[in-house]
Amino acid sequence: MIGVDWGTSSFRAVRLAVDGSVLARIEAPQGIMAVAEGGFAETLRAAIAPWLAAGERRVLLCGMVGSRQGWAEAAYLACPAGAEELAAALLPVAFGGAEVRIVPGLAATDADGVPEVMRGEETQVAGAAPLLPDARIACLPGTHSKWVRLEAGRIAGFATHLTGEAFAALRGHTILGRMMRAGDTDDAASRGAFDRGVVRSGEAGGLLHHLFGVRALALFGRLAEAEGASYLSGLLIGHEVRAALPKNAGVVPVIGEATLAALYARAIAACGGRAEWLAGEHAAAGLARIGGLASWN
Amino acid sequence: MIGVDWGTSSFRAVRLAVDGSVLARIEAPQGIMAVAEGGFAETLRAAIAPWLAAGERRVLLCGMVGSRQGWAEAAYLACPAGAEELAAALLPVAFGGAEVRIVPGLAATDADGVPEVMRGEETQVAGAAPLLPDARIACLPGTHSKWVRLEAGRIAGFATHLTGEAFAALRGHTILGRMMRAGDTDDAASRGAFDRGVVRSGEAGGLLHHLFGVRALALFGRLAEAEGASYLSGLLIGHEVRAALPKNAGVVPVIGEATLAALYARAIAACGGRAEWLAGEHAAAGLARIGGLASWN
Numbered sequence: 026m027i028g029v030d031w032g033t034s035s036f037r038a039v040r041l042a043v044d045g046s047v048l049a050r051i052e053a054p055q056g057i058m059a060v061a062e063g064g065f066a067e068t069l070r071a072a073i074a075p076w077l078a079a080g081e082r083r084v085l086l087c088g089m090v091g092s093r094q095g096w097a098e099a100a101y102l103a104c105p106a107g108a109e110e111l112a113a114a115l116l117p118v119a120f121g122g123a124e125v126r127i128v129p130g131l132a133a134t135d136a137d138g139v140p141e142v143m144r145g146e147e148t149q150v151a152g153a154a155p156l157l158p159d160a161r162i163a164c165l166p167g168t169h170s171k172w173v174r175l176e177a178g179r180i181a182g183f184a185t186h187l188t189g190e191a192f193a194a195l196r197g198h199t200i201l202g203r204m205m206r207a208g209d210t211d212d213a214a215s216r217g218a219f220d221r222g223v224v225r226s227g228e229a230g231g232l233l234h235h236l237f238g239v240r241a242l243a244l245f246g247r248l249a250e251a252e253g254a255s256y257l258s259g260l261l262i263g264h265e266v267r268a269a270l271p272k273n274a275g276v277v278p279v280i281g282e283a284t285l286a287a288l289y290a291r292a293i294a295a296c297g298g299r300a301e302w303l304a305g306e307h308a309a310a311g312l313a314r315i316g317g318l319a320s321w322n
Numbered sequence: 323m324i325g326v327d328w329g330t331s332s333f334r335a336v337r338l339a340v341d342g343s344v345l346a347r348i349e350a351p352q353g354i355m356a357v358a359e360g361g362f363a364e365t366l367r368a369a370i371a372p373w374l375a376a377g378e379r380r381v382l383l384c385g386m387v388g389s390r391q392g393w394a395e396a397a398y399l400a401c402p403a404g405a406e407e408l409a410a411a412l413l414p415v416a417f418g419g420a421e422v423r424i425v426p427g428l429a430a431t432d433a434d435g436v437p438e439v440m441r442g443e444e445t446q447v448a449g450a451a452p453l454l455p456d457a458r459i460a461c462l463p464g465t466h467s468k469w470v471r472l473e474a475g476r477i478a479g480f481a482t483h484l485t486g487e488a489f490a491a492l493r494g495h496t497i498l499g500r501m502m503r504a505g506d507t508d509d510a511a512s513r514g515a516f517d518r519g520v521v522r523s524g525e526a527g528g529l530l531h532h533l534f535g536v537r538a539l540a541l542f543g544r545l546a547e548a549e550g551a552s553y554l555s556g557l558l559i560g561h562e563v564r565a566a567l568p569k570n571a572g573v574v575p576v577i578g579e580a581t582l583a584a585l586y587a588r589a590i591a592a593c594g595g596r597a598e599w600l601a602g603e604h605a606a607a608g609l610a611r612i613g614g615l616a617s618w619n
Contacts, residue, residue, distance in 0.1 A: 135526070135527060135531075135535070136526050137522075137525040137526060139535040139539060140535075140544070141534075141535075142541060169534055184527055185538070186528070186530040186533075186534060187498075187534045187537075188530050190497065191492065191530060193495070194496050195488065195491055197491075197495065198491040198494065199484065199487045199488065225434075229433050229434060229565075230433075230434075230565055230566075231561060232528075232529050232561070233485050233558065234481055234484075234565060234566070236484040237438075237466055237482040237483060238432070238436040238438075240484075241436060241437040241438055241482075244439060247437070261530065264528060264529070265528065267528070268526075269528070269531070
C-alpha cells in the first residue's frame with residue numbers, strides 16, 4: 026500500500042511492503058496550503074503515479090489533509106483511541122482507480138475542560154506505540170508540541186503547547202529578536218545558553234517576566250547576540266517541560282526530528298526527568314499499522 | 323520650568339508652574355526613533371520655542387531620550403532610589419540658552435540575580451508616590467509592564483513583564499490571530515471573554531498550553547472571533563498578575579492609560595487582590611518634583 030503524511034507545508038509519501046517496511050519514498054513541497062481547492066486528487070495522482078502504475082491500489086493519508094482546509098474533513102475521534110479505533114474510522118475520498126482514505130485526528134479535553142486536537146501525531150504514536158510497551162507519556166516536539174498520555178498503547182489524552190510558534194513570533198516580532206543574530210545552534214556556547222534558559226524557566230516570576238530578562242541580560246552584556254536564540258529556546262522549552270512533565274513519568278520517549286528531539290531530551294533531563302529519543306519513521310510505521318488493521322474493499 | 327516625557331514613539335512636553343501645576347501642553351509624534359542622530363537639541367528647540375521665548379530656562383527630560391538610542395546615555399541609577407536620588411543624578415546636555423537635563427533610568431536585579439531596567443516609569447512613580455504613602459507595590463501596565471516595590475516612597479526594586487509586546491506578537495504573527503477579528507473591546511462580551519482568559523490563567527498546564535487552547539476553543543465554536551483578542555489579553559495579563567502580585571499586597575495602585583489600567587484592575591481583583599486606578603499626570607508631576615529637588619545653575 027501507499028502511505029502519505031500530508032501536512033500544512035509538506036507531502037511525504039512512502040510505498041510500503043506487506044510487513045510495513047518502506048520500499049520507496051517521495052517528498053514534495055506540496056503541503057495542503059499549496060494545493061488549489063478541488064485539486065487534491067490530481068496532486069496525489071501526479072505525485073504517486075509510478076506506484077499506481079506498478080499496481081498499488083490502497084492509499085492511506087494522515088495529517089492536515091483531513092482538516093477543514095484539506096481534502097475532506099475527517100471528524101476528530103475522541104480519546105481514548107489507538108490504531109484499532111483509528112482503522113475503524115477512516116474517511117474514504119473519491120479517487121478513480123484506487124481506494125484512498127484519511128486517518129482522522131483525535132480530540133480530547135484537558136483537566137479543566139478545554140478542548141485539545143491533533144492531526145498526524147496520532148499516526149506517529151500508532152507507529153511508535155509497539156516500541157513503547159511501558160511508556161506512560163510521550164513527547165512530540167514541534168510548532169505545536171504534544172504530550173501524549175498512553176494507556177496500554179492507546180492515546181488516553183494529550184496536551185498541546187504552542188512553544189515552537191511562540192518562539193518564532195517572539196524572536197521575529199519583538200525587541201528580543203533585535204538582540205540576537207544567527208549562531209551555530211550546535212556548538213558548546215549555544216548548548217550552554219540553552220541550558221541557562223532551561224534553568225531560568227524554573228526560577229521565580231513567570232514566563233512573561235523571564236522574557237523581559239532576555240533583553241535585560243543582553244543589555245548588560247550577560248548574553249551574547251549569538252546565544253540569544255538558544256537561551257530563548259531553552260526558556261520556552263523549559264517552561265513547557267516543567268508544566269507538562271508528570272512526576273515519576275519514567276523514561277519519556279521523544280518522537281520527532283533529531284535536533285529538536287535532542288533539545289527536548291536535554292531539557293527533560295535538566296528538569297529532573299529521563300528522556301530517550303525514539304529514532305525511526307513513525308508516521309510511515311503508523312500508516313502501515315493502521316492500514317493493516319483496516320478493512321479495505 | 324519645562325518637563326518633557328520623551329519616549330520611543332512620543333514627545334510630551336508640559337510647561338509647569340512653580341507649584342507643579344501644568345500651565346500648557348505640547349504633544350508631537352517625534353519619539354526618539356523619529357529624531358536623526360545629532361538632531362535632539364534642534365527638535366526640542368523647535369517644539370518648545372514659544373515657552374523659551376516666554377523666558378523658561380530650565381528643561382527636564384525623562385524616558386528613552388536618556389538611553390543609548392537617545393540624546394545621551396544617562397547611566398542607570400541603582401535601587402533603592404526615589405525623587406531625591408534621581409534629582410542628584412541628572413545628566414546635563416548641551417543646549418544654548420537654557421539648562422537641559424535628563425532624569426536617569428533605574429536598574430535593579432530580581433531575586434535570581436537577573437537585571438531589570440526602567441526609563442520613564444521612575445519619574446511617574448516619583449510623581450505618584452506622594453499620593454501613595456502606604457502602598458507597598460504599584461503596577462504600571464504597558465508594552466513592558468512594571469511592578470514596583472515601594473519603601474517609604476522610594477523604589478526598592480521592580481520586575482518587568484513583556485506582556486504587551488508578547489500579546490502583539492502572538493496576535494499578529496501566530497495562528498491565534500487568524501481566529502480573531504477586531505471587536506468592541508469595551509462591550510460586555512469582550513469583558514466576559516477577558517474575564518474567562520484571566521480565570522484560565524489560573525488553571526493547570528502553563529501559559530504555552532493555554533495559548534494553544536485559544537485556538538482549540540475557537541475551533542470548537544466556544545470562543546467567538548470578536549472575543550478572541552480579549553480572551554488572549556485576559557490570559558496574558560492573568561498570567562502576569564498571578565506571577566507578580568504578592569500575597570497581602572494591600573491596595574495596588576495602577577498607574578497608566580485608563581483603558582489598560584481598568585483591565586489590570588479587573589484582573590488583579592479576579593486574582594484575589596485589590597486595585598485602584600490612580601488617575602493623573604504622573605510623569606508631569608514627577609518631572610515637577612524632581613526638578614524642584616535639583617540644584618540648577
